[in-house]
Amino acid sequence: MMKNNWVVWSVMSGLMFLFVLTGCARNKGAMKPAATGPSAEQQTATTATGVQETDVLTEEIQPIQPKEMADIYFAYDRFDLSPEARSTLADNAAWMENHPGTMVVIEGHCDERGSNEYNIALGDRRAKSAYNYLINLGVSSNRISTISYGEEKPVCSAGTESCWSKNRRAHFRVK
Amino acid sequence: MKHLLSVTFFLVRALLVLAVFGIAVPASAKIYLDINAPTFRRLPVAIQVFRNLAPGSGDLPLGKELHETLSEDLEFSGLFQVLDPVSFIEDPARSEIDPEKIRFDDWRVVGADALIKGTFLREGDRLQVEFYLYDVYLQKRIAGKRYYGKVGNLRKMAHRFANEAVRQITGERAVFDTRIVYLAASGDTREIHIMDYDGHNDHVLLRESSILISPRWSSDGEKIVFTSYRDGSPDLYQINIRSGEVRKISGEPGINIGGAYSPGGGRLAYVMSKDENPEIYTLGKYSKTPKRLTNNWATDVAPQWSPDGKKIVFMSDRAGTPQIYLMDYDGKNPFRLTYRGKYNANPDWSPRGDRIAFASMVNGHFQIATIKPDKSGMVLLTANAGDNEFPSWSPDGRFLCFSSTMDGKPDIYIMNANGTHLRRVTSGAARNSAPDWSPRFVPE
Numbered sequence: 347m348m349k350n351n352w353v354v355w356s357v358m359s360g361l362m363f364l365f366v367l368t369g370c371a372r373n374k375g376a377m378k379p380a381a382t383g384p385s386a387e388q389q390t391a392t393t394a395t396g397v398q399e400t401d402v403l404t405e406e407i408q409p410i411q412p413k414e415m416a417d418i419y420f421a422y423d424r425f426d427l428s429p430e431a432r433s434t435l436a437d438n439a440a441w442m443e444n445h446p447g448t449m450v451v452i453e454g455h456c457d458e459r460g461s462n463e464y465n466i467a468l469g470d471r472r473a474k475s476a477y478n479y480l481i482n483l484g485v486s487s488n489r490i491s492t493i494s495y496g497e498e499k500p501v502c503s504a505g506t507e508s509c510w511s512k513n514r515r516a517h518f519r520v521k
Numbered sequence: 522m523k524h525l526l527s528v529t530f531f532l533v534r535a536l537l538v539l540a541v542f543g544i545a546v547p548a549s550a551k552i553y554l555d556i557n558a559p560t561f562r563r564l565p566v567a568i569q570v571f572r573n574l575a576p577g578s579g580d581l582p583l584g585k586e587l588h589e590t591l592s593e594d595l596e597f598s599g600l601f602q603v604l605d606p607v608s609f610i611e612d613p614a615r616s617e618i619d620p621e622k623i624r625f626d627d628w629r630v631v632g633a634d635a636l637i638k639g640t641f642l643r644e645g646d647r648l649q650v651e652f653y654l655y656d657v658y659l660q661k662r663i664a665g666k667r668y669y670g671k672v673g674n675l676r677k678m679a680h681r682f683a684n685e686a687v688r689q690i691t692g693e694r695a696v697f698d699t700r701i702v703y704l705a706a707s708g709d710t711r712e713i714h715i716m717d718y719d720g721h722n723d724h725v726l727l728r729e730s731s732i733l734i735s736p737r738w739s740s741d742g743e744k745i746v747f748t749s750y751r752d753g754s755p756d757l758y759q760i761n762i763r764s765g766e767v768r769k770i771s772g773e774p775g776i777n778i779g780g781a782y783s784p785g786g787g788r789l790a791y792v793m794s795k796d797e798n799p800e801i802y803t804l805g806k807y808s809k810t811p812k813r814l815t816n817n818w819a820t821d822v823a824p825q826w827s828p829d830g831k832k833i834v835f836m837s838d839r840a841g842t843p844q845i846y847l848m849d850y851d852g853k854n855p856f857r858l859t860y861r862g863k864y865n866a867n868p869d870w871s872p873r874g875d876r877i878a879f880a881s882m883v884n885g886h887f888q889i890a891t892i893k894p895d896k897s898g899m900v901l902l903t904a905n906a907g908d909n910e911f912p913s914w915s916p917d918g919r920f921l922c923f924s925s926t927m928d929g930k931p932d933i934y935i936m937n938a939n940g941t942h943l944r945r946v947t948s949g950a951a952r953n954s955a956p957d958w959s960p961r962f963v964p965e
Binding site: 423460461462463464466467468470471474492493494495496498499 | 866
């Protein structure tokens with residue numbers, strides 16, 4: 347009896363996994379990891395009733411908007427990490443731990459001041475600062491990579507300090 | 522006395538200057554102007570309206586464009602003072618080419634030391650132009666050239682004769698037939714453009730939807746080396762100007778930027794961050810292994826060569842702020858060049874060797890500056906409310922091109938190496954930046 351239960355459980359789980367995969371494939375724009383843990387249990391329970399499979403599918407499509415990893419910010423012409431940046435990086439490391447299998451590209455960005463080439467180099471160093479810190483927090487190096495965009499992709503284009511400070515950032519893009 | 526004054530024509534003046542400064546003047550040299558002399562004054566030149574050999578053919582605009590191109594070149598050179606044709610006495614319709622028939626007195630009284638005349642004839646899509654340069658005081662012809670080619674090459678013909686006029690007067694090769702490569706950005710589209718030095722004949726060499734950075738000429742003028750994100754990350758490429766073929770030079774992890782060919786093209790200096798932080802490397806023409814020149818925790822970028830290929834000027838923040846440094850071609854003997862200002866960027870070494878141009882942050886804005894390689898004699902060449910960046914020398918070291926926001930959006934400007942004769946040479950809606958002045962194309 348115990349064994350039988352286990353078999354049913356496995357088959358159900360396998361089916362659910364397929365459903366989740368299909369759901370993700372259909373919703374190409376939101377290629378986010380499937381929810382794990384309690385929700386999986388819940389799903390199995392619902393399908394066990396044999397009537398609410400479509401609901402599960404819809405539910406899987408809708409909530410796949412996990413909290414994004416937050417950007418970190420840098421001082422002018424600097425790539426060292428502020429206490430705030432370190433705290434955010436710890437959150438981001440936790441996020442990655444909760445989302446195994448995700449690959450993350452760390453983008454280094456600069457404000458528009460300074461020379462383009464120097465800023466490409468500075469963006470590279472900012473991305474690598476974040477990269478090294480995440481590695482030290484235990485994130486696997488084959489899950490993260492870096493790229494510098496220098497001053498080429500600002501999020502804010504007014505020539506003011508409040509705008510520049512928003513552009514001096516490392517952004518964490520889930521691949 | 523009046524008679525004496527009248528015979529002090531410019532040749533004598535120039536020779537006197539040379540004699541005073543004890544410079545030997547070889548008998549064969551026909552140098553009218555010593556442009557490096559402290560007493561240098563611009564030579565007044567009259568350029569007569571060009572005569573259409575097929576009057577009534579409706580080709581007057583061609584003559585006008587020849588006249589304009591030549592006038593702009595000579596005026597911009599800083600060597601000539603181009604006289605206003607309104608004051609000319611000679612009737613253009615009766616303009617003579619033969620020095621025996623020219624009334625040189627008519628040119629002397631309008632203040633001309635030199636005189637340029639010309640004729641043109643269009644046949645279909647072909648154009649023949651003749652240019653003549655005269656010495657008004659000696660009343661003789663110094664130079665004459667005939668050009669024949671497509672009508673579309675009209676400006677090139679005028680540029681070539683402007684080069685000839687400068688060569689006859691100063692003994693130096695001018696750069697009026699050179700070009701400028703630059704970046705044009707509009708929306709998400711990035712383009713590499715090539716244009717004549719004066720902004721004419723502009724065309725797109727490469728259009729991408731990815732980021733493009735720092736296009737620079739190879740030393741033979743046949744390729745442009747640049748950085749593109751076309752494969753997702755900043756890799757170094759070069760494009761052949763004639764065939765359009767693009768080849769990846771360096772695609773190491775991290776950044777691959779700032780490619781600069783040595784004079785003669787034997788080596789390429791560039792920046793990679795594959796070994797943790799951005800460092801300068803050189804790659805020999807027949808080598809596959811880049812040689813690392815810098816080795817420290819600082820950011821080292823933007824290498825450019827000295828004209829003899831023995832030194833490299835670059836940008837580094839090893840002392841805390843971005844400053845300009847020199848080192849030997851093998852990375853030895855690094856030497857800090859700039860101390861004024863908290864941000865000095867984009868160095869470019871004059872082909873004459875005597876100065877290095879760069880962008881220097883003054884009160885929050887980049888201005889174009891030059892300094893001697895022994896770190897003395899820094900001068901600011903611009904002082905406007907915009908950002909002035911990416912100075913690049915003309916191959917004769919007499920002019921600089923750069924990009925500036927002095928009129929609002931970024932555009933390309935040219936000026937004399939002393940900051941005079943400032944001219945905007947691009948327009949339109951695109952954001953134009955990062956110019957690089959070509960080497961000479963036509964060996965003489």
